[in-house]
Amino acid sequence: MQKQKVIVILGQTATGKSDFAVKVAKKYNGEIISADSRQVYKGLDIGTGKISKKEMRGIPHYLIDVVSLKKKFAVTEYQKKAISAIAEILSRGKTPVICGGTGFYIDAITKGVVFPTVPPNLKLRKILEKKSTEELFKILKKLDTRRAKNIDSKNKVRLVRAIEIATAIGKVPEIKETKSPFKFIKIGLYLPEDKLKKKIEKRVKKMFQMGLLKEIKRLKKAGVSDKRLKEFGFEYFNPTPEKVIKETIKYAKRQMTWFKRDKEIKWFEPIESKAILAFLNESSDKLQVKLK
């Protein structure tokens, strides 16, 4: 059977993914699934650069505004929801277009990573978080030598989670990837460094103009704690334009470190939109040919 085609549009922040995805969706009878770890939350709009209703130009967008700020969202939930969204879109004879900059989320779908199903154990976490990384590493070593070997022994967050899994089910399962029933066509949008920086500056300034500070005030009023605000990213904790620009540039670099590993991504500058559309046509043709 032919694998059904899913278009993926990824790239660093401020490269114009959202707009481009709408364009592609228009052209290919598509619907968009966002791959952004923060845009899933209701109420984080300006700081996350969420696309507006108007900018959506009538294209349905999935996985935006799907959880309350009080709930914690995680990759696994994203994975589940995104995969069912893909199925649903395809069942209506439309093309799913995944668009976003959260590499981890994109891989969760396109690589079919199987995550351990152990839920967070807040009590245990509280205890573990008080310990030093050395202590945590020792504990993990005792519980699961295999995972201890490949874990980052200085990364507390990872150590805590690994111990959490190991205490629940004995050992951390080896990482597994399952073959996806879909064919993903990955398009990466990139900009030369100086252009990217300029776009980031522009974008951040616009954020402040649009009322980022007001948005934060509103969140605080709604009972969001400082700690939680920090979790929502640097835009949400005592931001100044300079600080946000600086942090965004660093973040963009981290994104690229992630994307670089994926050799399936075909990279384009956003201005090459014709070339991209041609590439998409070609990719879908190839699929058709394989069919015969």
Place this chain on the structure above:
RNA sequence: GCGUCGGUGGUAGAGUGGUCAAUUACAACAGACUGUAAAUCUGUCGCCUUCGGGCUACGAAGGUUCGAAUCCUUCCCGACGCA
């Protein structure tokens, strides 16, 4: 003009005779990534290197000393105070 304090690596800023190529932070560069992922974490960060080490460096030039970023002299520059 006199006096005081200061001039340290891309920046800020420690160090005040040896363990100093120089704490640390930031920036920069590279990287990791098993339910927090705009998160979390790692490495490199004067030049050269056969990775043992070699060379040049703490405003400039001299000097003291076995040894100086650190002490002395002069000069240059900056801040402040007095004229």
